[in-house]
Amino acid sequence: MHVHRFEKLWFGASLVLIVAFVGTIVYGAIGPGVAMVGDDGGTIEAAAVSDGNFEQTENFREPGVYESTDGDGVDVYIVARQYLFNPGTAEPIEVPRGEEVTFHVTSADVTHGFNLAATNVNTMVIPGQVAKFDVTFEETGEYGIVCHEYCGSGHHTMAGQLHVVPQSQFDTTAEGEN
Amino acid sequence: MATGHPDDTATHSDEEYVETAEGTRRRRAFVDRYPEAAQIVRICLGISFVAFAGGALFGLIQALHRTNVLRIIPSSDYYTLLTGHGVLMVLVFTTFGIAGLFQWATTRSLDREPPSSRLTAAWLGTITLGTLLAGGTILAGLTDAIPASADVLFTFYAPLKAHPLFYVGAALIIVGSWLAGASYFLQFREWRSENPDARIPLQSFMVLTTMLMWYISTLGVAVEVVFFLIPWSLGLISQVDPLLTRTLFWYFGHPVVYFWLLPAYLIWYTVLPKLSGGRLFSDPLARVVFVLFLILSTPVGFHHQYTDPGIASGYKFVAMTNTFFLLLPSLLTLFTVVASMEHGARQRGGTGYLGWLKALPWERPAFAGIALSGIMFAAGGFSGMINAGMNINYLIHNTLWVPGHFHLTVGTAFALTLMAVSYWLVPQVTGKRLQWRGLAAVQPYVWFVGMVLMSNAMHRAGLAGIPRRTAEPQYDQFSFQAVVGSVVEMRIQIAIGGTLLFVGAVMFLAVMLATWTLGKSNSQLRVNGFLPEPMSGAEDSPRVLDNLKLWVGIAIVLVALAYGLPLYDMVADGVLSPGSLPVPA
Numbered sequence: 001m002h003v004h005r006f007e008k009l010w011f012g013a014s015l016v017l018i019v020a021f022v023g024t025i026v027y028g029a030i031g032p033g034v035a036m037v038g039d040d041g042g043t044i045e046a047a048a049v050s051d052g053n054f055e056q057t058e059n060f061r062e063p064g065v066y067e068s069t070d071g072d073g074v075d076v077y078i079v080a081r082q083y084l085f086n087p088g089t090a091e092p093i094e095v096p097r098g099e100e101v102t103f104h105v106t107s108a109d110v111t112h113g114f115n116l117a118a119t120n121v122n123t124m125v126i127p128g129q130v131a132k133f134d135v136t137f138e139e140t141g142e143y144g145i146v147c148h149e150y151c152g153s154g155h156h157t158m159a160g161q162l163h164v165v166p167q168s169q170f171d172t173t174a175e176g177e178n
Numbered sequence: 179m180a181t182g183h184p185d186d187t188a189t190h191s192d193e194e195y196v197e198t199a200e201g202t203r204r205r206r207a208f209v210d211r212y213p214e215a216a217q218i219v220r221i222c223l224g225i226s227f228v229a230f231a232g233g234a235l236f237g238l239i240q241a242l243h244r245t246n247v248l249r250i251i252p253s254s255d256y257y258t259l260l261t262g263h264g265v266l267m268v269l270v271f272t273t274f275g276i277a278g279l280f281q282w283a284t285t286r287s288l289d290r291e292p293p294s295s296r297l298t299a300a301w302l303g304t305i306t307l308g309t310l311l312a313g314g315t316i317l318a319g320l321t322d323a324i325p326a327s328a329d330v331l332f333t334f335y336a337p338l339k340a341h342p343l344f345y346v347g348a349a350l351i352i353v354g355s356w357l358a359g360a361s362y363f364l365q366f367r368e369w370r371s372e373n374p375d376a377r378i379p380l381q382s383f384m385v386l387t388t389m390l391m392w393y394i395s396t397l398g399v400a401v402e403v404v405f406f407l408i409p410w411s412l413g414l415i416s417q418v419d420p421l422l423t424r425t426l427f428w429y430f431g432h433p434v435v436y437f438w439l440l441p442a443y444l445i446w447y448t449v450l451p452k453l454s455g456g457r458l459f460s461d462p463l464a465r466v467v468f469v470l471f472l473i474l475s476t477p478v479g480f481h482h483q484y485t486d487p488g489i490a491s492g493y494k495f496v497a498m499t500n501t502f503f504l505l506l507p508s509l510l511t512l513f514t515v516v517a518s519m520e521h522g523a524r525q526r527g528g529t530g531y532l533g534w535l536k537a538l539p540w541e542r543p544a545f546a547g548i549a550l551s552g553i554m555f556a557a558g559g560f561s562g563m564i565n566a567g568m569n570i571n572y573l574i575h576n577t578l579w580v581p582g583h584f585h586l587t588v589g590t591a592f593a594l595t596l597m598a599v600s601y602w603l604v605p606q607v608t609g610k611r612l613q614w615r616g617l618a619a620v621q622p623y624v625w626f627v628g629m630v631l632m633s634n635a636m637h638r639a640g641l642a643g644i645p646r647r648t649a650e651p652q653y654d655q656f657s658f659q660a661v662v663g664s665v666v667e668m669r670i671q672i673a674i675g676g677t678l679l680f681v682g683a684v685m686f687l688a689v690m691l692a693t694w695t696l697g698k699s700n701s702q703l704r705v706n707g708f709l710p711e712p713m714s715g716a717e718d719s720p721r722v723l724d725n726l727k728l729w730v731g732i733a734i735v736l737v738a739l740a741y742g743l744p745l746y747d748m749v750a751d752g753v754l755s756p757g758s759l760p761v762p763a
Contacts, residue, residue: 001462001718001719001720002460002462002714002718003460003462003463004459004460004714006513006517007459007460007463007510007513007514010509010510010513011506011510014505014506014509014510015506017505017509018502018503018505018506021502021505021563021566021567022498022499022502024567025498025567025568025569025570028569028570029568029569034569034572036484036491036494036568036569036572037484037485037486037487037491038487038489038490038491038494039487039488039489039490039747041487041488043488043751043756044756045756046756046757046758046759082761089655105487109337109758109761110337110338110758110761111335111337111338111420111424113576113645115575115576115577115643115645116643117642117643117644117656117658118641118642118643118658118659118661119573119643120569120570120572120573121572122485122572122573122575122576123485123486123487124483124485124486124487124576125487126420126421126424126486126487126488127337127420127756127758128419128420128421128488128755128756128757128758129420129421129486129487129488129756130487131485131487132487142656143656144643144653144655144656144657144658146643146645146653147645148575148576148577148645148646148647148648149576149647150257150260150331150338150647150648151338152338152761153254153257153329154254155257155647155648155649156253156256156648156649156650156653157650157654159653159654159655159656160655161655161656
């Protein structure tokens with residue numbers, strides 16, 4: 001097979017580029033530790049979520065913000081449904097700065113999205129699945145939560161807020177208990 | 179390539195007319211040589227352009243609505259138009275456009291008419307019926323008088339439910355495309371029986387590998403629609419597993435972009451060098467590129483599901499590695515396209531490191547459109563690398579960045595290439611000279627400028643977290659902050675860009691309509707279908723490249739490796755579980 005010298009050079013450079021790209025992702029995962037959504041949130045009965053029977057489920061609790069069971073950080077349980085986040089829409093979700101926040105997000109009806117606007121806190125919310133991921137917010141501030149997956153004719157009204165507050169302030173406003 | 183046919187010079191010479199034995203001059207356009215195939219190409223392109231007109235109008239209304247410039251529909255109807263825009267553009271416009279291009283390329287390169295008019299009628303009829311059913315149920319959503327709707331977007335994930343006829347229509351479009359592929363394969367088999375030892379002609383090779391990729395990848399959506407969504411929307415089964423059906427959708431949902439892109443590549447490899455004034459750089463490497471797409475296109479769908487719960491990160495990583503290796507055939511194409519253009523420019527007297535660019539025929543719409551679509555695709559390729567990166571994808575997943583990206587790929591690489599090649603091809607399949615050439619010469623530049631404005635603003639808006647698929651520019655509960663520029667300026671760019679794209683679409687359609695209606699049959703065309711031999715021909719490549727069975731076998735093994743375990747994980751608790759009821763019930 002006849003391949004021109006320049007083509008061979010280009011072929012080799014392309015392969016190096018591709019391997020380098022994959023390398024950056026591997027570095028991002030094990031270096032800075034970018035957390036990604038996997039299957040460790042487990043599955044859930046969609047009917048139990050829509051009926052609010054959370055005591056029947058092993059991997060989900062009444063929506064709210066809880067001190068983590070191991071005493072380190074907080075757990076946030078969020079249910080998305082047409083067209084609100086609970087909690088998030090009616091009142092902002094409050095989480096402490098500098099602690100590991102573990103999100104557990106699921107849906108009561110159709111597929112939704114959950115994105116803190118302009119950040120990489122971003123997950124699909126699929127009925128029957130619990131999206132579980134960790135975030136540590138280093139600064140206080142307010143984030144908009146947006147549903148980015150079309151979920152029905154009122155999709156554009158589905159939004160919420162998340163507030164990152166200093167730890168001292170958070171302790172007095174925690175919704176959940178252990 | 180010479181085929182030994184007595185009338186061989188008819189499409190294999192760059193002279194438009196030939197002297198006959200009687201001493202008279204005779205035209206030798208595609209339509210004169212292959213009247214049946216030319217008619218099929220005309221039907222396909224005609225339907226494709228009508229779909230494009232509808233899709234373009236819906237696109238304009240959306241661009242003005244979500245930027246708050248002009249609101250003529252309620253926001254709840256926005257999603258009906260969005261579904262219409264998506265289905266018309268990415269299923270109907272593309273499928274018919276590709277069927278037309280492939281019918282032309284197969285017939286030209288194998289030098290024979292389509293094998294069976296009944297098979298032709300069957301595939302044309304099936305895709306058309308599917309289009310009418312899917313399009314009809316979408317449009318019915320705009321009125322309450324008809325109890326049907328399909329506001330489920332092109333990405334029709336359960337448990338949002340459309341009318342059953344929408345799913346039936348989508349299935350028929352796919353089945354029709356399978357039958358069209360069967361016709362190309364029959365045409366090839368007839369040729370093969372007469373040419374047992376010849377290398378597969380390059381264009382036919384590209385058509386066959388693309389169709390093989392399409393057969394493998396559409397299996398996912400066929401299973402989704404036929405076994406799950408149709409029975410479920412009819413009420414025969416009460417629940418489906420949203421994650422499983424979503425996975426089956428994306429099994430097809432990424433390869434479908436290669437089903438659009440590869441016909442554009444076919445034009446870039448075989449027609450663009452000629453329009454540049456030169457020849458293709460290398461036939462063997464073109465074959466390698468298409469084989470790589472056949473092998474690698476399907477096992478990558480999980481990169482659309484990086485943010486999905488329920489799929490282990492390890493499977494996503496395998497798909498990501500695969501996705502990045504798909505960069506390879508596109509990077510090789512970049513080399514070949516630029517090298518072929520440079521070769522053409524130097525044949526036309528161009529000199530210098532970059533000075534040769536000035537020698538290219540930028541005033542000719544067919545060349546300018548294809549070259550500009552290639553430039554835009556390079557930009558789209560870079561934003562695609564961001565999409566493919568498993569962790570940086572989290573920043574832009576489902577934001578406006580994503581439509582910014584695919585308006586450069588399907589919306590420019592494919593759409594502008596099809597429009598541009600039509601300026602060259604439609605005269606050959608109608609026998610009518612291109613009308614309104616001045617308008618045609620400006621049109622690719624209008625599209626280019628419109629897309630630059632709209633797409634760059636969409637990419638930046640995505641970085642600001644502005645979501646895709648929403649009717650509203652702002653939310654009550656918070657406002658978006660731009661990283662570069664301002665949100666208002668992005669909105670203005672999207673509105674102006676979208677308007678220019680609509681103007682570009684209207685200009686193209688006007689030229690086509692004028693050519694079709696005002697042009698005279700048997701006129702001098704000023705174009706010809708002659709495609710020069712590559713500088714390095716098929717004889718320089720190993721014969722194993724033509725062994726399609728081998729490549730299909732490897733492709734299937736890779737699909738099984740990428741999808742076997744994840745699919746097993748999803749169905750281990752039952753194929754319909756964890757299940758969801760349809761919404762609306």
